[in-house]
Amino acid sequence: MSLLISCSASFGQAAAHDAEAQPLLTDVGGYRLNSILIQAGGKKDLPPIVFIHGASTTLYDPMLSFRERLEGRGTLLFIDRPGHGRSDAGGRENVSPDGQADAISTLMEKRGIGGAIIVGHSFGGAIAAALAIRHPDKVRGIVFLSPAVYPWSSGVAWYYDAASAPVAGALFSAFIVPPLGLLAINRATKAVFAPNQPPAGYVEKTKALQAIRPQAFRHNAREIAALSDWAKVAAKQYRYIKAPTIIITGDTDKIVSPDIHARHLARDIPGARLIVVHNLGHKSDYIANDLAIAAIERVAGRKVDLLGMARAVEKRIANDCSD
Template identity: 25%
Template structure:
């Protein structure tokens, strides 16, 4: 067999492999979206189309902001119905996450996303909500409060990102893709099959040492993370975080509103000592509480504790 023939065969195999990966990714995304179609409402905010849920009727409003690679169903799984008994509860898919879209070439750091959240509050006419931010949603909630202190009345931060990270958690290293084109290429080829193959490992780190809820894939929105858009969005968000955090930290001293933090003592994603204790050292009025033996996904694993801290912040904010 000649060298030309071998080269042609290899090139053909490579093309067929890529076509197969794209086909598999597209089929998987369609199946996921059939299993978990959007069930909330949509609204246009600053070039983004935001998917959100609005539950309950009460004088005090809560706005729930999910974390990296997440979606609104992380809250609707166990937290929203409990809170909607006493509050109006609005939970959004952040720009690019879940069924929300992000404007082309839009900035994705916590500061930019905070501007979308602030605009979302204004467009919906929410009356100074308590922001409930989980993980990356915590940093975004802090950024809203720093830039728009009159828009919010308190912060309930659940396993939040609050300070610059020395490095990204190991489980997120695959998301560290700087080029938007390469990010999209990975999302539409190997990201989905790899996420399926590594699902158990990923979930063990993200939820551990607690068990993953048996219904997380459907009721908790876990399947939505298997779509190419989820990889692209999570990678975009993660790569944008480091540039924003130092300037955000410099403005923390201006925060006067009630802030409470809840952390699991065995969080495998974010260090409670850094993002809890060291953050409180900057703002002594912050109330910090722990769930012994718990991991990172507190809204799904210990919803009662999350509800309790949200109620506590709302009571102080009154």
């Protein structure tokens, strides 16, 4: 009998855990954003935290990296950005980080979050910056992880250029991207993590194949094509960001240049702290996950030895190299 009661209790706890993590589509002004809200538990010691994913992915990317380590410590909101995952693309304004920041601000209100620490990885860093500029009351602190926030002169990948073309882009996204993406996704994942290694089962657990659906891929390509021009204007406003800010980047990031983006951002945001990790690639949200969590704690006001943690990460990944 005691075994039966124990099993029933465990099943009930697991069911409650799963029910709490169900995605919800929320109208944010004529279109819907998908999100998962996980309420703080009894060990709450952090304010709400909003996670904004990067390009070519969904909310399951930061959720896989951060949920287990932070669940219960604060209310966690994981969001599919407009046009990604299960979220609607919305209007043309959502190609820009400004439009996406406005949508996320509305979603935060509707999900009961007045203000939060914003964690943005890569392209998500641009939305985090836009949130801080356009909705400063919603931002209690920012953790930028390998952010893409400034204009650059070089091109982007050829397949993004092809997918963003006005007419041919729709055909390319519909007929070329899905089969090509299936063949290339593992190689592309390794390139994004390089010189570090992706965790086992990363593609499956983060539902990464959603990114090669025609509409999602084309929306993503349009975002990336528009980002540099957006940054030319937005970068002039970074000096007005007042929220406590920590920026984490890797010195071997081949996807987003730390010199063009992270180092520049640290100079522009008053009081921002920059941490550059040796031999870290683009996926600081995974490879330097413990450092990122420490940064969240720091902007929340807790005393944390960030440099000591950064050196520990460097020691752990010192021998990482690309295949």
